[in-house]
Amino acid sequence: MMKNVIITGADRGLGLSLCKxxxxxxxxxxxxxxxxxxxxxxxxxxxxxxxxxxxLDVANRNSITAARETVRTExxxxxxxxxxxxxxxxxxxxxxxxxxxxxxxxxxxxxxxAMGAARMVELFLPLLDKSEMKRLCFVSSEVSxxxxxxxxxxxxxxxxxxxxxxxxxxxxxxxxxxxxxxxFRLYHxxxxxxxxxxxxxxxxxxYDPDHIAGHAAAYFEASLKDEQRLVMFDYLGQEWPF
Numbered sequence: 681m682m683k684n685v686i687i688t689g690a691d692r693g694l695g696l697s698l699c700k701x702x703x704x705x706x707x708x709x710x711x712x713x714x715x716x717x718x719x720x721x722x723x724x725x726x727x728x729x730x731x732x733x734x735x736l737d738v739a740n741r742n743s744i745t746a747a748r749e750t751v752r753t754e755x756x757x758x759x760x761x762x763x764x765x766x767x768x769x770x771x772x773x774x775x776x777x778x779x780x781x782x783x784x785x786x787x788x789x790x791x792x793x794a795m796g797a798a799r800m801v802e803l804f805l806p807l808l809d810k811s812e813m814k815r816l817c818f819v820s821s822e823v824s825x826x827x828x829x830x831x832x833x834x835x836x837x838x839x840x841x842x843x844x845x846x847x848x849x850x851x852x853x854x855x856x857x858x859x860x861x862x863x864f865r866l867y868h869x870x871x872x873x874x875x876x877x878x879x880x881x882x883x884x885x886x887y888d889p890d891h892i893a894g895h896a897a898a899y900f901e902a903s904l905k906d907e908q909r910l911v912m913f914d915y916l917g918q919e920w921p922f
Contacts, residue, residue, distance in 0.1 A: 684755040685697040688712040688738050689766030692875040697893030703728045710751050712736030718877050738766045738796030745802045752807060759807035765796040774837045789838035794845035795802055817865040817900045818850050820912055825922050847922045854910045865900050866912040870921055
């Protein structure tokens with residue numbers, strides 16, 4: 681039977697590459713689309729009918745609810761895997777030395793990067809409960825590691841704070857849902873090249889998202905011997921503190 685996965689933030693980058701990976705693995709893929717200026721998902725759908733594009737804003741409960749009902753209809757009421765990838769990064773003016781601090785940007789990042797994951801899990805639980813797989817995957821970052829954040833002084837508060845909050849959110853969900861048969865993946869993908877609207881890659885960064893997605897998809901899908909242990913792994917298979 682075909683497995684069903686939903687991937688948030690699938691317009692470009694890692695999310696788009698994960699869509700390609702799971703289509704290749706025989707999944708029915710529900711791709712959350714937020715950026716209207718990107719049409720890369722539409723090009724991918726033209727190649728594979730198992731891709732379903734959903735308008736999805738993880739900061740908006742009504743948007744998530746509408747997406748859930750579409751998944752319920754198209755997937756027969758069962759969702760096997762949820763990949764929370766959507767993130768708000770942006771450069772923002774949020775420095776102690778450049779007042780006023782844009783604390784609204786911190787809130788916006790929390791709403792997408794941390795609470796967006798919680799909203800997705802909460803609202804999709806009725807579909808996930810019916811699956812035997814019950815796999816919840818979350819894309820975090822090295823900047824979420826409080827013990828390692830000792831050198832950055834650029835005042836980039838929103839993204840690191842929100843990703844650290846995401847890790848705590850995942851820990852709390854693990855405490856509650858692991859006894860109910862859910863398994864978790866927390867992942868640091870590394871510094872990936874930016875994907876442009878035409879599909880080209882930016883010159884900065886190190887890794888192509890297609891390469892990272894291959895590793896991430898294998899890690900998300902595979903069973904682990906110590907599922908009761910919540911850890912954050914990176915693209916090299918190394919464990920990170922968080």
